[in-house]
Ligand SMILES: Nc1ncnc2c1ncn2[C@@H]1O[C@H](COP(=O)(O)OP(=O)(O)O)[C@@H](O)[C@H]1O
């Protein structure tokens with residue numbers, strides 16, 4: 001359960017008094033997620049609906065970036081993408097504070113977060129990602145990728161001396177990959193605002209249809225093809241990273257390409273971008289594995305699940321994976 005900051009019923013009720021959401025009737029911490037504290041909030045008698053997500057922004061979210069995220073969500077929603085907007089209070093303010101943390105009340109979207117997506121669902125996710133990339137073409141917000149190549153050395157350095165508690169082979173794998181990617185990371189690819197964390201748990205689905213894309217708190221400007229590589233690394237393996245699902249992979253790539261054609265340079269770069277994505281999530285999970293506070297209500301995610309993906313993508317026999 002991801003709740004790092006505890007909120008009392010009195011605090012929550014007081015917070016909601018500034019909105020047209022009606023009276024608080026229940027709230028509870030949400031089990032999924034690892035980054036922020038999220039609560040499902042129910043109200044009655046309000047004008048703005050009766051079910052909401054209240055997010056308190058934690059460790060990796062810079063409060064200065066919240067206006068970028070909120071403007072992006074507004075922009076995407078205005079262009080027909082199913083994303084949750086932040087609700088404004090009666091003074092028109094979206095970004096507030098609760099329990100000493102930056103806080104936003106977010107529209108609740110229906111749908112289920114998947115754990116084992118089918119090819120049809122992966123195809124729908126690929127289509128939704130491509131539609132999002134089209135929709136941001138005229139969004140002029142800017143935010144560099146705080147979890148991009150430049151940050152990976154620093155993140156690895158912060159795990160120094162502690163790799164052994166995760167896996168004896170991990171340090172050598174990370175060192176080798178950092179050196180390889182520093183030399184081979186593709187340059188000059190088309191840039192876009194990207195989601196950068198489009199895991200199955202961040203795509204809400206009703207049957208085989210996408211009902212919402214959520215959790216834009218790593219979104220940034222970076223190579224557009226890197227977003228597809230992140231999504232590929234997240235969707236096309238069993239959760240422990242031991243099994244690759246070629247049917248899900250084909251469907252995801254077809255769904256994306258049916259809506260947005262990548263350039264030949266982008267397609268050629270995908271194997272290295274996928275290695276980068278696998279390394280990025282290995283590193284953030286390793287850092288969290290070592291540093292998660294013991295009193296946080298959170299289930300840590302296994303870094304080795306992405307180390308295994310990294311080994312898969314680095315295998316020369318997989319070079320043809322992306323066409
Ligand atoms: N707008 C939303 N509508 C419905 N459910 C949501 C919404 N935002 C988050 N959730 C639920 O909360 C969970 C955790 O949210 P998420 O944004 O992934 O957390 P974190 O910021 O910790 O990564 C999601 O898996 C989903 O079940």
Ligand SMILES: N[C@@H](CCOP(=O)(O)O)C(=O)O
Nearest residue numbers: 033034035197199215281301
């Ligand atoms: N997707 C990342 C971690 C970010 O957390 P999420 O709950 O927003 O998906 C991972 O799985 O390591």
